[in-house]
Amino acid sequence: MDRIDCLRAFVRCLEGGSFSVAASELGIGQPAVSKRIALLESEFGTQLFFRTTRKLRPTPEGHRIYDLARQILASFDQARVNIEENSLRPSGTLRVSVPSSFGRRYLMPVIAEYVRAYPGVRLDLRFSERFVNLVEEGVELALRIGKLESSTLVARRLGTVQRYLVATPGYLGGRAIPRTPEDLDAHQCIVYSRLSSASEWIFESEHGRHVASINGPLLVDDADAMQEAVMQHLGIAILPEWCAVAGLRSGQFKNLLPDFSIAALPLHAVYPETHWMSLRARSFLDLLIKRSGQFSTP
Amino acid sequence: MDRIDCLRAFVRCLEGGSFSVAASELGIGQPAVSKRIALLESEFGTQLFFRTTRKLRPTPEGHRIYDLARQILASFDQARVNIEENSLRPSGTLRVSVPSSFGRRYLMPVIAEYVRAYPGVRLDLRFSERFVNLVEEGVELALRIGKLESSTLVARRLGTVQRYLVATPGYLGGRAIPRTPEDLDAHQCIVYSRLSSASEWIFESEHGRHVASINGPLLVDDADAMQEAVMQHLGIAILPEWCAVAGLRSGQFKNLLPDFSIAALPLHAVYPETHWMSLRARSFLDLLIKRSGQFSTP
């Protein structure tokens, strides 16, 4: 028997002066009220009402309990209201894990829109290339680029990230421009260390699959840093589109092996499976989905 | 499911950082804890913990609920303690209904003893000749003299009140002293109006039962007033022993018809039947029983 309900019944009885009235107010039968009061009385080991079939008068103990019951019910209802009113409008702290360079480049407009739309939410952006443990860090939503490791997380695909093999004319000057993946063997390759394919790059062409084994001198775990390294003429790298496009358009970067395609990477939002996804996370995800067209540069 | 217990489980989980630990602390199984948290989550419509099998971290809503839950549990436990500590020692207001003159004469020593013994109790003595409605007036215990009307009250016999037919020499002077009940017809009889036998007095002798019909000019509903009337030489009255004895001993009163006995009246303590008689009432009743020997003058 729910003691909150018992206390509620008790309060109604005391205020209404009758078990039957309280019963109909509570939408239950009169026997239920009798039992709830009886249960409270045995719970506290004391009588709460002097009562006959006609009169109902609280005992001194009843009066004492009444005050405390009001307090308890107020706290409980406050808890409910507190939560409910905050579930009409997103609120609380929403912690989101975002790949650093992707986030900085593509996400900021969405972030701005979200922050403006939901002023009740405190957004805690965690930029990181790592696949953080969501639960441990209290992260409700994460964006992830690349093939997902199997997990219990729910994944929602948001888009696709194209990648380009690029280098600067400054680096290429004097070197033989690669025509096939195999030619990369003779080049300085800058490797993104977080992908599983760190030691080999895979290309597809009409003739099938080509695997180039890489022995570059530089491993980096940040796309922006990799782009910077390319701009410093340090070598050839596979850059995600948001790092490559500007340079390609301006002519700073040359797109190498244009006839060989590099597998695009999927972009996912992932989150723990739960019966009760918070509204703040839900609305963030919805906004991500709505704006997912912006996550690539046509 | 008791939401108080659910909140308790929730608090233990948050503080202990684990469902299992909370379960063993609460002396229940781990599945029970899982279910209680799940119930709270559906109650509030929000997730309370980010959790995997290894980590447990409260959500923002969980934190908010935590504070309120602590408050609720504190109130509840306070209610319990409040009541329990007051049921070790009698406390509260004990309202007792007492026949006026009997109470003033015989009860005061017991009252004094009770008040000294149980300083936590506020004793609310209601002197009245009426048989008050206990529940309506919030009276937990009543002393009643005379035959009890049938009722649902529990009655505990405390003793017997002897009655005497008395008058003053001052009244009798010049009149014929009654020798038989029938002689009372020629006398001024002072009648106690509360007894059912208001219009006739009944005597017993070795020859059987005698009924004297009374036509006194004075009806009184207070024994002390009746005694006073006798002392004013207004007539003959049946006085309870505590009103009669002093006068009889001092010679102020003459005991009439000594060969005819007047039915003694029973003295009862009555109280509503209840599963949870308060300790204050219980101890008062116990004291009454222990001291019931004082309720007559040998």
Next chain:
DNA sequence: CCCGATCATTCCCAACAGGAATAAATCATA
């Protein structure tokens, strides 16, 4: 003295809480 109102009790049924067993997941370690 009967009638209406009210509370307590009984009885029955559906719902549910609780535990054991099991599944699933996570993390550490070999």
Next chain:
DNA sequence: TATGATTTATTCCTGTTGGGAATGATCGGG
């Protein structure tokens, strides 16, 4: 990579219990 230990979720089963209808008892009024 595989295994084991630990922890939570789920399932299934059973005993308990909450709830209502019906009934009984009591009170107060006409």
